[in-house]
Amino acid sequence: KTDGGPFSWQDLPVRDDLRALTPYGAPQLDVPVRLNTNENPYPPPPELVADLREAVTAAAATLNRYPDRDAVELRKDLAQYLGHGLTGAQLWAANGSNEVIQQILQCFGGAGRSALGFEPSYTMHRLIALATGTRWIAEPRGADFSLDPAAALAAIRRHGPDVVFLTSPNNPTGNAAPRELVEAVVDAAPGVVVIDEAYAEFFRPGTASALSLLPGRPRLIVIRTMSKAFAMAGARVGYLAADPAVIDALLLVRLPYHLSALTQAAARTALAHVQALLGTVDAVKAQRDRIVDELTALGLPVVPSDANFVAFGVSRAGEQPREAGAVWQALLDRGVLVRDVGLAGMLRVTAGTPEETGAFLTALKEIL
Numbered sequence: 001k002t003d004g005g006p007f008s009w010q011d012l013p014v015r016d017d018l019r020a021l022t023p024y025g026a027p028q029l030d031v032p033v034r035l036n037t038n039e040n041p042y043p044p045p046p047e048l049v050a051d052l053r054e055a056v057t058a059a060a061a062t063l064n065r066y067p068d069r070d071a072v073e074l075r076k077d078l079a080q081y082l083g084h085g086l087t088g089a090q091l092w093a094a095n096g097s098n099e100v101i102q103q104i105l106q107c108f109g110g111a112g113r114s115a116l117g118f119e120p121s122y123t124m125h126r127l128i129a130l131a132t133g134t135r136w137i138a139e140p141r142g143a144d145f146s147l148d149p150a151a152a153l154a155a156i157r158r159h160g161p162d163v164v165f166l167t168s169p170n171n172p173t174g175n176a177a178p179r180e181l182v183e184a185v186v187d188a189a190p191g192v193v194v195i196d197e198a199y200a201e202f203f204r205p206g207t208a209s210a211l212s213l214l215p216g217r218p219r220l221i222v223i224r225t226m227s228k229a230f231a232m233a234g235a236r237v238g239y240l241a242a243d244p245a246v247i248d249a250l251l252l253v254r255l256p257y258h259l260s261a262l263t264q265a266a267a268r269t270a271l272a273h274v275q276a277l278l279g280t281v282d283a284v285k286a287q288r289d290r291i292v293d294e295l296t297a298l299g300l301p302v303v304p305s306d307a308n309f310v311a312f313g314v315s316r317a318g319e320q321p322r323e324a325g326a327v328w329q330a331l332l333d334r335g336v337l338v339r340d341v342g343l344a345g346m347l348r349v350t351a352g353t354p355e356e357t358g359a360f361l362t363a364l365k366e367i368l
């Protein structure tokens with residue numbers, strides 16, 4: 001560097017294969033109505049906050065010691081929450097499901113290996129694959145963002161990926177994959193199959209989890225998180241359910257003591273309040289359905305959603321098409337932050353409180 005200006009990361013000897021990437025980042029803007037990162041709009045209830053204070057105080061008194069390296073009690077609690085006859089040996093937890101995804105790719109992907117995903121989907125699958133040196137294979141979803149079973153299975157047979165990602169409900173589109181498709185994907189895939197069910201608690205009646213497919217399928221991994229339904233995004237707790245052999249394999253790559261004693265205490269305390277926390281799920285689902293109904297009534301194209309967010313087109317059929325970015329900015333000008341997920345002519349909005357959802361709908365109607 002010769003011009004004397006400030007250094008940028010491009011001036012550093014960064015790995016060549018990282019140079020084309022851009023960091024993940026939804027804008028964190030301080031606006032009245034934040035509906036852009038699929039959080040639960042309801043803060044933890046006061047009883048939980050009080051119990052958290054106690055649990056964290058107790059954990060603080062022993063912070064001279066490393067935490068339980070294998071988070072045994074937390075994994076038992078998570079197994080009990082999920083049901084399906086699961087035990088702690090089939091559960092694994094980390095700092096957000098993002099870290100779970102990273103550990104899976106460190107273990108089953110990496111140099112000389114490949115991971116396949118059906119896009120558009122959660123972009124961190126691709127980014128973490130690339131960051132772990134795993135070749136990324138993008139296969140397209142259909143025009144309505146669903147997966148054609150024959151095409152999906154053919155792609156898996158053609159590429160023979162070491163890891164398959166299937167997000168259900170899919171982010172950013174909200175639609176879920178039928179369980180029969182998941183079953184067929186696991187049977188067809190030569191490697192591990194990761195079903196990312198970050199939003200499973202928001203399923204509509206009749207949508208089924210892949211958890212019931214776990215028995216007898218040691219290459220199936222189901223990912224969940226406490227960031228969405230549990231209203232604990234700030235605590236950073238994600239987890240997976242799989243055959244105990246998968247977890248034994250992950251022990252090879254996980255950093256020792258990766259989950260702090262404070263995090264484990266917070267997660268276990270939240271799970272003790274599961275009833276109250278999941279009480280907010282029905283309220284959020286009602287606002288999700290309200291968004292779908294009202295946007296449909298406005299004549300906008302809407303993707304049916306099994307999640308806590310809705311992907312929608314910003315122009316009516318036959319209308320002069322609007323730019324998604326312009327509508328995003330016009331909403332922000334009215335104090336409402338949604339997500340421009342890079343889909344032409346579409347935006348994604350998280351279901352909020354009735355007031356937040358109302359503010360979004362009012363602002364959008366004004367803009368249209």
Ligand code: PMP
Pocket residue numbers: 037038095096097098099122167170171196198224225226227233236237238
């Ligand atoms: N998977 C999906 C599909 C997501 O949408 C998200 C969060 N946006 C995550 C995983 C990661 O969530 P966390 O790391 O907070 O558990």
